[in-house]
Amino acid sequence: MKDFLLIFRSDYNRTADFSAEEAQAMTKRWMDWIGSIAAQNKLKDRGNRLENAGKVLQPNNVITDGPYTEVKEAIGGYSIITADSLEEAVELAKGCPVFSQGGKVEVRPIGILP
Amino acid sequence: MAENELIPHLFRTEYRKIIAVLVKYFGFTHIEVAEDIAADTFLSASEMWGMHGLPENPVAWLYTVAKNKAKNLLQRESLFNQKIAPDIKHSTSSSSQPDIDLSDANIKDSQLQMIFAVCHPAIPAEAQIGLALRILCGFGITEIANAFLSNKETINKRLMRAKEKLRTEQVKIEMPPATEIDKRLESVLTTLYLLFNEGYYSASGDTSLREDLCFEAMRLTYLLLDNKQTNTPAVNALMALMCFQASRFKARMQEGEAVLYDDQDTALWDKELITRGERFLNLSSVGNTVSKYHFEAGIAYWHTIKTDSPDKWEHILQLYNNLLIVEYSPIAALNRTYALAKANSKQEAITEAEKLKLENNHLYHALLGELYTGINNTEAKMHFNKALQLALSSSDKKIITKKIEDIPAKN
Numbered sequence: 001m002k003d004f005l006l007i008f009r010s011d012y013n014r015t016a017d018f019s020a021e022e023a024q025a026m027t028k029r030w031m032d033w034i035g036s037i038a039a040q041n042k043l044k045d046r047g048n049r050l051e052n053a054g055k056v057l058q059p060n061n062v063i064t065d066g067p068y069t070e071v072k073e074a075i076g077g078y079s080i081i082t083a084d085s086l087e088e089a090v091e092l093a094k095g096c097p098v099f100s101q102g103g104k105v106e107v108r109p110i111g112i113l114p
Numbered sequence: 115m116a117e118n119e120l121i122p123h124l125f126r127t128e129y130r131k132i133i134a135v136l137v138k139y140f141g142f143t144h145i146e147v148a149e150d151i152a153a154d155t156f157l158s159a160s161e162m163w164g165m166h167g168l169p170e171n172p173v174a175w176l177y178t179v180a181k182n183k184a185k186n187l188l189q190r191e192s193l194f195n196q197k198i199a200p201d202i203k204h205s206t207s208s209s210s211q212p213d214i215d216l217s218d219a220n221i222k223d224s225q226l227q228m229i230f231a232v233c234h235p236a237i238p239a240e241a242q243i244g245l246a247l248r249i250l251c252g253f254g255i256t257e258i259a260n261a262f263l264s265n266k267e268t269i270n271k272r273l274m275r276a277k278e279k280l281r282t283e284q285v286k287i288e289m290p291p292a293t294e295i296d297k298r299l300e301s302v303l304t305t306l307y308l309l310f311n312e313g314y315y316s317a318s319g320d321t322s323l324r325e326d327l328c329f330e331a332m333r334l335t336y337l338l339l340d341n342k343q344t345n346t347p348a349v350n351a352l353m354a355l356m357c358f359q360a361s362r363f364k365a366r367m368q369e370g371e372a373v374l375y376d377d378q379d380t381a382l383w384d385k386e387l388i389t390r391g392e393r394f395l396n397l398s399s400v401g402n403t404v405s406k407y408h409f410e411a412g413i414a415y416w417h418t419i420k421t422d423s424p425d426k427w428e429h430i431l432q433l434y435n436n437l438l439i440v441e442y443s444p445i446a447a448l449n450r451t452y453a454l455a456k457a458n459s460k461q462e463a464i465t466e467a468e469k470l471k472l473e474n475n476h477l478y479h480a481l482l483g484e485l486y487t488g489i490n491n492t493e494a495k496m497h498f499n500k501a502l503q504l505a506l507s508s509s510d511k512k513i514i515t516k517k518i519e520d521i522p523a524k525n
Binding site: 028031032034035036038039040041043046 | 428431432434435436438439442446447450451454458466469470471
């Protein structure tokens with residue numbers, strides 16, 4: 001068993017103009033999907049969503065406002081799952097509702113620091 | 115109450131109080147001394163009351179006799195004085211008059227402190243439940259053995275080991291410091307939850323014993339609610355859960371046979387317990403903490419509404435999703451999948467069920483049998499048959515056999 005970080009990337013602007021009903025339906029789809037992983041005893045940490053704000057620090061003390069709102073693939077949230085292999089982790093990620101928003105899921109094995 | 119029922123009744127209600135006070139006084143090192151005095155008190159009662167009739171106030175009589183027996187022991191036995199007296203912290207003076215306080219307030223405090231002691235994280239969970247039944251609930255060894263479907267020797271050994279552990283870990287009968295209460299309360303709640311479930315789901319055929327277990331768990335939970343420090347949202351949520359579940363006691367057993375939820379007569383549900391459960395559920399919703407008991411109580415609440423509606427099952431599904439995020443258990447995973455069938459679709463639930471990989475669990479096959487019924491009856495029958503092979507209790511087998519019979523012959 002190995003832990004995998006799922007990074008959800010999508011376009012913030014799309015979800016911003018969801019109606020209340022759409023937002024509720026989307027929440028249900030996320031909950032059903034994460035609940036499915038949990039029901040298989042493969043959920044390590046539900047994780048969190050990231051707020052639509054922030055700063056990016058660059059060399060030479062260059063600090064910019066987070067470019068998230070302009071970027072189509074901003075990180076919107078993350079979860080940690082456990083799986084036997086990268087293939088299985090990918091399989092678990094397939095039902096993620098982010099795809100219906102035109103988003104992506106990045107599946108990354110977590111290398112535990114000694 | 116008939117006279118011959120009075121002593122067993124008082125044993126059930128008073129033994130644990132006397133024990134709590136005496137053990138608190140003597141310390142766990144001498145728990146057997148406390149148990150002997152308490153048992154001896156009831157022996158005297160049955161002798162004296164049999165010969166001279168009932169005293170005016172039987173409870174007060176028991177307390178006085180227990181107190182006197184403790185005092186006599188302390189005064190008479192020099193060995194006792196040398197060995198035990200140094201362990202007694204609460205004697206107020208060096209005088210030989212011990213202060214064994216059997217007032218309501220001290221009984222309450224001692225029992226609450228005893229709950230924390232028995233549910234000490236150093237004691238294995240199974241032993242905690244046994245100890246709780248023995249010391250906190252005054253159950254006999256035979257009753258405990260019956261509840262666990264075990265035998266007296268095994269239970270005795272388990273209790274001995276648990277008591278030894280209380281001594282070696284030097285567990286104190288006191289309230290945990292304020293900073294530790296929440297953490298310690300967690301393990302107390304786990305034990306009370308297991309104690310309740312032991313009664314609610316046990317395969318033991320003794321229904322009244324099983325209900326006693328549940329009511330004892332509720333009584334102990336109530337002791338926690340009765341104290342400001344331990345009246346937390348999680349404790350209220352656990353109490354709500356217990357009330358909702360217990361409300362179906364009469365309906366779920368008919369003539370010794372288990373009655374499934376769908377077939378239960380709602381007229382037999384205890385409306386008062388449901389109302390109490392709702393009150394505790396409301397009280398549990400203060401603050402920001404959400405425990406697994408909140409989700410379980412929520413699920414149990416929706417089950418007090420018999421009429422099916424999409425809204426009901428959507429709520430139950432989301433509560434199961436949340437419960438599983440907090441803590442995985444095979445039973446929650448199976449129930450979640452059932453709720454999924456009701457809220458979304460059978461087809462989706464079948465796909466999800468097959469991911470659960472609980473092939474050795476009879477409930478897993480029973481669920482798949484249920485889901486396939488009406489969609490693919492051959493498949494349904496296959497799963498029910500597997501469930502039948504794996505089921506252990508006769509009441510489970512009966513229910514599954516009935517399900518197989520109910521499948522239409524032609525698909």
